[in-house]
Amino acid sequence: MPKTTPDTQKKQQTLKQSDVPWNVVVLNDPVNLQAYVAIVFKKVFGYSQAKAETLMMEVHTQGRSVVWTGGREKAELYVQQLHSWQLQTTMQKAE
Amino acid sequence: MKILPTLEGGLCILPESEVDWDELQLICSDDERPTYLAESLADLMDDDSEWGEYVVPDLEEGFRNQTRFVDATIKRARQSGEPAIFIPPVEAERWYGALNQVRLSLQASYDVEELDEASDLNDWEPELKSAYFRNRFYLLLQSMLLEFIMNKAE
Numbered sequence: 149m150p151k152t153t154p155d156t157q158k159k160q161q162t163l164k165q166s167d168v169p170w171n172v173v174v175l176n177d178p179v180n181l182q183a184y185v186a187i188v189f190k191k192v193f194g195y196s197q198a199k200a201e202t203l204m205m206e207v208h209t210q211g212r213s214v215v216w217t218g219g220r221e222k223a224e225l226y227v228q229q230l231h232s233w234q235l236q237t238t239m240q241k242a243e
Numbered sequence: 244m245k246i247l248p249t250l251e252g253g254l255c256i257l258p259e260s261e262v263d264w265d266e267l268q269l270i271c272s273d274d275e276r277p278t279y280l281a282e283s284l285a286d287l288m289d290d291d292s293e294w295g296e297y298v299v300p301d302l303e304e305g306f307r308n309q310t311r312f313v314d315a316t317i318k319r320a321r322q323s324g325e326p327a328i329f330i331p332p333v334e335a336e337r338w339y340g341a342l343n344q345v346r347l348s349l350q351a352s353y354d355v356e357e358l359d360e361a362s363d364l365n366d367w368e369p370e371l372k373s374a375y376f377r378n379r380f381y382l383l384l385q386s387m388l389l390e391f392i393m394n395k396a397e
Contacts, residue, residue: 175287178356179346181382183389184339228298231284232305234343238287 169242170223172216176207177236188233189215192226217242246384248391253331256384264321267328269345269377271314276344277306283351309340335392342381342388349378 174185182204189200193216206213216226223239230237244263247255258264281302288294312334320328330338349355353374364372 177347177350179343179350181385181389183394184343184385187389187393224292227288228302231281231298231302234280234284234306234340234347236284236287 168220169217170220170239171214171242172223172226172230173238173240174203174207174213174215174230175236175238176211180235182208185235188230188235192229192233244380246387248387249329251331252392252395253329253335254384254387254391256328256330257326258321258328264317266377266380267317268314268321270317270341270381271310271345273345273348276348277303277310279351280306280344280347306340306344309337310344312337313341330388330392332392332396335388335396339385339388339393342385346378346381346385349374349381 185207186197186200186204189195189203190197193200195203203213203215216223220239227237227239244259244266245257247257249255256267258267281299282295284302285294285299316328316334319325346355353371355375355378358367358371358375364375367375
């Protein structure tokens with residue numbers, strides 16, 4: 149005998165899916181200037197100059213950087229903001 | 244063309260010929276550029292995000308506002324015979340955005356950032372040469388916006 153009803157199982161699955169953290173990933177491109185990318189990180193996330201520069205250098209040297217991790221809705225909002233600043237950005241489920 | 248910082252914390256562009264004015268007006272020469280950029284950013288998202296339906300129209304409108312603003316500023320200055328275009332700090336981000344759009348477009352069309360400066364420019368097609376120098380000029384203007392306005396505003 150199952151311990152939960154199908155409805156409860158569905159709710160738990162939905163809860164699990166919405167609980168999965170998402171990464172906001174910024175990709176390198178040859179056009180956006182390094183100083184500009186750091187300024188955008190500070191404006192969008194409120195990061196310090198040091199953290200913004202570290203993430204910017206990660207994008208530059210490794211081709212990508214996970215700049216934020218958290219709930220899906222907030223991740224989508226951040227991606228939208230980064231797109232509005234013309235940064236190549238996507239989001240992926242965190243492993 | 245000269246570009247100088249101003250005492251009020253902005254930039255002043257001094258075109259010295261009709262060619263300089265033409266060069267500036269080319270920043271906003273392509274009406275389709277905001278649409279293309281918004282759609283290319285949406286391509287980075289999963290289809291099930293419905294980015295194209297919900298986000299792309301807003302992005303496109305934002306990009307179009309940047310180019311419309313810069314286009315109107317340049318045309319107004321040229322038509323009224325003003326000797327210079329002033330970019331006050333409050334307008335720097337819109338200028339930067341419009342310049343970024345044109346540079347992204349030149350990169351997508353001509354791969355300008357990969358062109359080898361050491362090679363003989365005379366061997367290049369005129370269109371490629373033009374794209375290369377336009378990109379260098381817009382890059383310089385962006386760098387000055389960052390150095391004299393946007394970095395200081397942080």
